[in-house]
Structure formats: C-alpha cells, structure tokens
Amino acid sequence: MNDPATDPATEAFVAHRNLLFTVAYEMLGSAADAEDVLQETWLRWVKVDLEQVGDRRAYLVRITTRQALNRLRTMQRRKEAYVGSWLPEPLLTAPDVAEDVELAESVSMAMMLVLETLSPTERAVFVLREAFDLGYDEIAAAVDKSPAAVRQIAHRARRHVEARRPRQAVPxxxxxxxxxxxxxxxxxxxxxxxxxxxxxxxxxxxxxxxxxxxxxxxxxxxxxxxxxxxxxxxxxxxxxxxxxxxxxxxxxxxxxxxxxxxxxxxxxxxxxxxxxxxxxxxxxxxxxxxxxxxxxxx
The missing domain is CATH 3.10.450.50 (Nuclear Transport Factor 2; Chain: A,)
Structure with a gap:
C-alpha cells in the first residue's frame, strides 16, 4: 500500500489543489460547490492510470472543469428559485491575491457577476482562456468541443464580457x-x-x-x-x-x-x-x- 505522503496521485492533487479550487470557484461563484467539485475530482483522479497521463496538471483541470460544468447546470435551476438577488459567495483572501492584479480582477464581485451572464460552456471557456491562459486544445478536451468551436465560443464570450465588465482601473x-x-x-x-x-x-x-x-x-x-x-x-x-x-x-x-x-x-x-x-x-x-x-x- 502506498504511503499517502509519497503517493503520486495524492502529491499531484495536493500540488494543484489551490488552482483547481480557483477554477471551480470562478466557474461557480460558490465556495461550497467548488469544494464539492474538488471532492468529485479527487474520486475520479484516484481511478486514473497515471502511466497514461502526460500532463497531470492539465488532466486535473480537465476533470475539475467537467465536474464544475455539471454542477453549474444544476446550480442554474437553484438560482431560478433563489429568493431575491444572487451574489457570489465571498472569500476572505490573503494580501498576495490583492497584489496579483489579474487574479484580483478575475475573482472580484463585479467580474463574477458579469460571468453569471454567460452560458455554462461560455463561462468555462472564458475562465480557462482569459484567467488561466489555457490553450484551445486543452480547453477543447475539458469542455468536449473541437478547438475550432472553442475559438468561436471564446471570441463570443470575450465580446460579451467586454461589453459588460467594469471599466477603468483605479489605483x-x-x-x-x-x-x-x-x-x-x-x-x-x-x-x-x-x-x-x-x-x-x-x-x-x-x-x-x-x-x-x-x-x-x-x-x-x-x-x-x-x-x-x-x-x-x-x-x-x-x-x-x-x-x-x-x-x-x-x-x-x-x-x-x-x-x-x-x-x-x-x-x-x-x-x-x-x-x-x-x-x-x-x-x-x-x-x-x-x-x-x-x-x-x-
């Protein structure tokens, strides 16, 4: 039996856990649901034959994205029955997050509300491309679309977000x-x-x-x-x-x-x-x- 401290699957998951949580949270706007997605990702990850995995980070992001997409579609039905306005779940974050301008903008309340106006697939593509700078091939594998289709979705989502995103960077x-x-x-x-x-x-x-x-x-x-x-x-x-x-x-x-x-x-x-x-x-x-x-x- 492998020692959990040296088990390759555990090591890879722990090494990328913060990234996977951020992917799930940006897609869902809910920390509780993001944690559930990570649990589902782990359950699938431990069944993977690591000998067949070339890029463990990319593979984990792919699993997380697919699970988050499934959860996002379920959440849409919950939001339809939600009483009043819906806002993302706020997260207390460390000062280094505030110092990372790109990260701080991508998880800001204002931007997260803009992301709410995208379809689930558009949101996944936009987040993976604009926030995490994944290649179109990687994103295509995560959302089960062709790279050409992902390019079109990314362009459409970017145009939609640009029309609605908060303007003007303020010191x-x-x-x-x-x-x-x-x-x-x-x-x-x-x-x-x-x-x-x-x-x-x-x-x-x-x-x-x-x-x-x-x-x-x-x-x-x-x-x-x-x-x-x-x-x-x-x-x-x-x-x-x-x-x-x-x-x-x-x-x-x-x-x-x-x-x-x-x-x-x-x-x-x-x-x-x-x-x-x-x-x-x-x-x-x-x-x-x-x-x-x-x-x-x-």
Missing amino acids: PSVIRAALESFQRALETGNPQDFLDVLAPEVVLVSDGGGIKQAAPRPVAGADKVTRFMVGGLRKNVRRITVAPTVVNGNPALLVHLDGEIDGVMAIHVEDARITGLYYVRNPEKLSHVDSETPLTLR
Whole structure:
C-alpha cells in the first residue's frame, strides 16, 4: 500500500489543489460547490492510470472543469428559485491575491457577476482562456468541443464580457480612500456622507437568500441607495461596527450589527466614487470570511 505522503496521485492533487479550487470557484461563484467539485475530482483522479497521463496538471483541470460544468447546470435551476438577488459567495483572501492584479480582477464581485451572464460552456471557456491562459486544445478536451468551436465560443464570450465588465482601473489608494469614506458613512448614518462617496449612477445588489432582509432587486441611484443604507440597514439596530477586510482579492467591509456578523460589503470604484455595492447578508454564504482561502491562477 502506498504511503499517502509519497503517493503520486495524492502529491499531484495536493500540488494543484489551490488552482483547481480557483477554477471551480470562478466557474461557480460558490465556495461550497467548488469544494464539492474538488471532492468529485479527487474520486475520479484516484481511478486514473497515471502511466497514461502526460500532463497531470492539465488532466486535473480537465476533470475539475467537467465536474464544475455539471454542477453549474444544476446550480442554474437553484438560482431560478433563489429568493431575491444572487451574489457570489465571498472569500476572505490573503494580501498576495490583492497584489496579483489579474487574479484580483478575475475573482472580484463585479467580474463574477458579469460571468453569471454567460452560458455554462461560455463561462468555462472564458475562465480557462482569459484567467488561466489555457490553450484551445486543452480547453477543447475539458469542455468536449473541437478547438475550432472553442475559438468561436471564446471570441463570443470575450465580446460579451467586454461589453459588460467594469471599466477603468483605479489605483488601490483611491479604492481604499473610497472604502474609508463609505465606512464612516455606515458608522455615522449621515445621509450626506453617503452622497459624498456614492456615484450618481451607483447600483446596490444585496443578497439575503430569503433568510435575511434584502432588496428584492438591485437599487439604482445615490439617493435610493442612501435611503436603503440609512433607513433599511440601520433600522432597529443599536450598534453598527464596520471593519475593513480583503474579499475576493479586493478591499471590502465586514459589517456587524449589535455585535453579530451581518454580512460582507464589496465595492467597485470609478473616478474615486463608488459605482457598485455588493452586500452579501445570506448567512449560508458567510462561512469563508473568517479564514483566508488561497487562490491562484497557476
């Protein structure tokens, strides 16, 4: 019997586990489902004859992609029955994720929501090509399409994403300043403090999952978002505390109401003002905000 510490199958899986998790998470937007996909990948991987595998990393990514595609199609039915707006499950991430601009953008809340508008196959192809820089032949093997078909899908998905992806790269210092201003607004509850940092066209998406109160659909406009924050979030609350954190590789806020964790608020900033607010309150999506989740594109 092989020692698990030196077993080639185990070594390969452990070596690429963070990559496989990142692939699954970017495809699914759910850490819980990504973990399930990794378990399914492992069960299939241990049955593979490694003597027949030339590139173990590529083979593992292929298994993970196929399992994630199956899961993504099932999740689409779940989302159709989801109460209110659906947001990705936030992940507390290490500072090195924030330093990797490409990775931080690919897992940001804003980008993950754009990926939600793609079909399952388009999402898989886009993620594998744009985020992980896989070749068309590798992607074709993962999604059971011809390389020519994958090229067409990649082109279509790229065009779709470019039309919807958040614009304008903003220096980290500008994002931090906007976040600090928004934190002060949350703590004081002063409407003018919100209006000073929110862009006129700001959109708030809140996800309560039918468990916690949330806006049933996105709230658009600085005045309406301010009213939601002042009248909705702070209603019947004695004490609100807000702490900066890093979620999905980007600055965010961890919100506690009366000492209990209420949710995670991620932001998108353009021209020094907040244009996007993503507030995850569903307690079933907050299990990965108390310890860092390692992510990697390599």
